[in-house]
Amino acid sequence: MLDVVLMQAGNGLVLGFLYVLIALGLSIVFGLLGIVNFAHGSFFALGAYLAVTLVDAIGWAGAPIAVVLVGAIGMATEMALIRRLYDKDPLVSLIVTFALALLTEAVIRAVWGSAGQPFRAPRALAGVVMWGPFLITRYRLAVMGLTVAILVLLWAFLRFTPFGRILRAGSRDPEMVGLLGINLPRALTGTFGLGCLLAAIAGLLAAPLWTVTPSMGTAAIMPAFVIVTIGGLGSYVGAVIAGLLVGVVQSLTIQFDPAASAAAMYVLMAAILLVRPRGLLGERWERFE
Amino acid sequence: MDHPTPHAGAALTRRSLLLGTAAAGTALAMPHVARAAEPIRIGLLQAKQGPIVQQAEYLQQGTMLALAQMNNTLLGRPAEILWEDEPTPQAAAQNAERLIRERRVVALLGGTLSSTALAEEAVAGQLRIPYMCNNAAAREITGRNCNRYSFRLQPPVPVHARAMLPYLTGIGKRWYFLTASYAFGQDIARSFKELLREVGGTEAGADEVPVGTADYSAFVLKIRAAKPDLVIGGITSGDLSNFLKQWNELGMRDAVPFTEISVGDTDLWAIGRETACGTYTKTWYYRDPNNSADDREFAAAYQAKYKRPAADKAWMGWYSARAMFRAIEAAQSTEPDAIVAALENWRESDAGMTVDFRKWDHQMVHRLLVAGVKQQIPDQWDYFDVLASVPKTEAAMQQAYGGEADTACHMPPT
Numbered sequence: 213m214l215d216v217v218l219m220q221a222g223n224g225l226v227l228g229f230l231y232v233l234i235a236l237g238l239s240i241v242f243g244l245l246g247i248v249n250f251a252h253g254s255f256f257a258l259g260a261y262l263a264v265t266l267v268d269a270i271g272w273a274g275a276p277i278a279v280v281l282v283g284a285i286g287m288a289t290e291m292a293l294i295r296r297l298y299d300k301d302p303l304v305s306l307i308v309t310f311a312l313a314l315l316t317e318a319v320i321r322a323v324w325g326s327a328g329q330p331f332r333a334p335r336a337l338a339g340v341v342m343w344g345p346f347l348i349t350r351y352r353l354a355v356m357g358l359t360v361a362i363l364v365l366l367w368a369f370l371r372f373t374p375f376g377r378i379l380r381a382g383s384r385d386p387e388m389v390g391l392l393g394i395n396l397p398r399a400l401t402g403t404f405g406l407g408c409l410l411a412a413i414a415g416l417l418a419a420p421l422w423t424v425t426p427s428m429g430t431a432a433i434m435p436a437f438v439i440v441t442i443g444g445l446g447s448y449v450g451a452v453i454a455g456l457l458v459g460v461v462q463s464l465t466i467q468f469d470p471a472a473s474a475a476a477m478y479v480l481m482a483a484i485l486l487v488r489p490r491g492l493l494g495e496r497w498e499r500f501e
Numbered sequence: 502m503d504h505p506t507p508h509a510g511a512a513l514t515r516r517s518l519l520l521g522t523a524a525a526g527t528a529l530a531m532p533h534v535a536r537a538a539e540p541i542r543i544g545l546l547q548a549k550q551g552p553i554v555q556q557a558e559y560l561q562q563g564t565m566l567a568l569a570q571m572n573n574t575l576l577g578r579p580a581e582i583l584w585e586d587e588p589t590p591q592a593a594a595q596n597a598e599r600l601i602r603e604r605r606v607v608a609l610l611g612g613t614l615s616s617t618a619l620a621e622e623a624v625a626g627q628l629r630i631p632y633m634c635n636n637a638a639a640r641e642i643t644g645r646n647c648n649r650y651s652f653r654l655q656p657p658v659p660v661h662a663r664a665m666l667p668y669l670t671g672i673g674k675r676w677y678f679l680t681a682s683y684a685f686g687q688d689i690a691r692s693f694k695e696l697l698r699e700v701g702g703t704e705a706g707a708d709e710v711p712v713g714t715a716d717y718s719a720f721v722l723k724i725r726a727a728k729p730d731l732v733i734g735g736i737t738s739g740d741l742s743n744f745l746k747q748w749n750e751l752g753m754r755d756a757v758p759f760t761e762i763s764v765g766d767t768d769l770w771a772i773g774r775e776t777a778c779g780t781y782t783k784t785w786y787y788r789d790p791n792n793s794a795d796d797r798e799f800a801a802a803y804q805a806k807y808k809r810p811a812a813d814k815a816w817m818g819w820y821s822a823r824a825m826f827r828a829i830e831a832a833q834s835t836e837p838d839a840i841v842a843a844l845e846n847w848r849e850s851d852a853g854m855t856v857d858f859r860k861w862d863h864q865m866v867h868r869l870l871v872a873g874v875k876q877q878i879p880d881q882w883d884y885f886d887v888l889a890s891v892p893k894t895e896a897a898m899q900q901a902y903g904g905e906a907d908t909a910c911h912m913p914p915t
Contacts (some may be wrong), residue, residue: 216723216726218728219722220719220722220723223719223722224719226718227716227718227719245692266637312754323557326554326555326558327555327559327767328555328739328742328767328769328770328772329769329773330770330772330773330774330776330881331773332773332776333750333774339752340751340752347722347725347751348753349750349752351750352718367518367881370680376557382738414694420742420746420750421716421743421746421750422585422715422716422746423741423742423743423746423771423772423773424771425552425554425555426554427550427551427552427554427696427739428715430713431713431715432715437572462716462719463718463719463841466708466719466720466723467719467723470708470709470710470720471682471709471711473710473711474711474713474714475711
């Protein structure tokens with residue numbers, strides 16, 4: 213039995229890395245822009261769809277193009293729509309981004325149809341690796357490695373680059389940043405684009421595992437919200453810990469009570485919020501208090 | 502100069518009142534006269550969102566094609582289909598009620614999932630409007646939840662399960678059940694467990710899966726550890742596609758056989774040729790050599806319109822809608838009881854056998870296909886080898902569907 217528990221825990225950790233990647237863009241957009249982006253799942257789906265189309269047309273070179281395209285669409289969306297929400301009640305951003313999610317899904321349905329689109333991982337990543345009680349596919353291993361690399365790069369970018377410092381300062385005191393002569397709106401456009409780009413990477417990496425359908429974003433957005441809430445709104449490290457936790461809890465629940473597996477992450481969230489109402493590493497946000 | 506007077510106003514009001522009363526009286530006394538100028542409306546309840554939507558799209562297209570083939574007219578009047586969503590059983594019931602009460606539909610079609618179909622047929626029974634379930638397979642629909650106004654195309658789960666049995670016992674008798682946590686999945690688990698007991702097999706495990714599950718890796722690892730001879734699936738549409746993708750990813754495709762009933766072509770088209778596997782029952786297949794001339798004509802019309810082969814779900818939408826439309830024409834009326842009577846007398850021939858609705862439970866009696874995924878799939882559509890068309894005779898058909906004595910359906914009195 214210990215072997216089975218270890219195997220499921222290991223599988224949950226790997227799944228957790230995919231969840232982390234899905235939640236990361238959401239967390240960054242919330243943490244730096246203060247926007248609860250309900251449309252995050254639709255950028256995830258858009259990333260998968262563009263990847264399917266471009267990889268089909270020009271091979272794997274199309275994958276990064278798809279991701280960058282979604283980032284650019286995200287930036288255009290910020291300039292056209294999202295920046296009008298910064299000084300509005302958080303509820304307005306919820307409603308507007310929810311409408312954006314519905315619109316994006318409708319556009320995907322109109323362009324690609326409702327039926328699923330086949331997509332598979334590169335042949336080089338086919339097969340499984342066994343390591344003691346752990347069984348993991350090469351593809352999931354690659355997803356895990358890529359997620360860790362993205363996490364490290366992103367952390368270094370936000371921590372050590374001038375752009376990162378502007379974003380962190382701007383998220384707390386935009387007026388002061390503006391008075392220092394810094395073009396904060398341009399930085400915020402870039403941040404929203406980065407969040408969408410991360411959603412597209414997650415969509416691209418999930419496409420060989422999950423069926424590519426217009427509603428695939430729905431399956432992604434709920435765990436992402438739960439993870440961001442558990443980790444603490446806007447907390448980068450909190451999102452990582454919460455993503456892994458949700459993956460493990462979900463896998464272990466499937467082992468012992470499969471019918472409850474969909475509810476497990478919500479129970480976990482409720483339990484954590486009872487003890488820590490701002491999430492594991494959440495801080496006080498004047499705007500949302 | 503004329504001045505408005507109270508009497509003139511009163512005379513006008515009285516005239517309007519008389520005209521209005523006459524019109525209302527006509528509408529109440531002779532609704533068919535009052536509505537003569539209106540188009541005949543048919544309600545369609547098919548999912549527009551959620552994991553089943555890839556099947557629903559084809560069901561809807563088949564339904565629309567059936568009406569188009571009748572030049573969008575019924576009883577010599579223009580006819581239209583009003584399509585509403587069915588995201589949950591509660592919303593399905595509300596939409597069914599709205600279509601009947603507010604949009605005045607004369608019949609309902611739909612029921613992509615068993616859970617929503619059960620809700621829709623209850624409304625149809627209560628409001629006395631003919632309802633044709635075109636996809637859902639749970640036995641209760643024409644079993645204990647049946648009513649006089651509800652009909653169903655899809656054979657019930659136990660019929661599918663029994664058709665599969667000869668192809669399963671040769672594989673092994675240690676089965677693992679992976680079924681969805683709603684009426685369809687629960688019926689599959691129940692039906693196959695009954696069969697497993699009959700053949701003296703053992704259960705290697707049984708998991709109930711929440712609808713909309715995206716990641717099945719933990720389930721696959723559980724199945725792998727249980728080492729079954731066979732996995733009986735009871736998940737559908739997008740969920741089945743997700744499962745099969747990850748089943749293949751975790752190296753199980755060639756390790757443990759997978760089987761499921763009533764698979765949709767779209768479920769496998771969505772995952773690609775190199776990932777598909779399994780043995781299934783199907784209600785129809787576009788390359789079945791036994792397809793009737795009408796079926797072939799439908800397949801050609803669908804191909805011409807949508808530039809792709811007709812999926813089984815498109816046929817199911819078309820066939821059930823066509824039966825309803827022909828019943829309306831046969832009844833020469835939109836009166837519910839006349840349509841019900843016409844449906845009870847509707848009859849066709851397919852592969853030398855009669856296809857009709859049984860009077861005591863309104864279940865369509867139609868043959869099934871047992872189909873296996875091809876070893877080498879030649880193109881993006883032709884995934885299946887038809888292994889058998891069952892039952893093969895009228896007598897075997899009656900035995901497979903069971904007789905009146907076996908049914909749990911007891912039609913409520915009208």
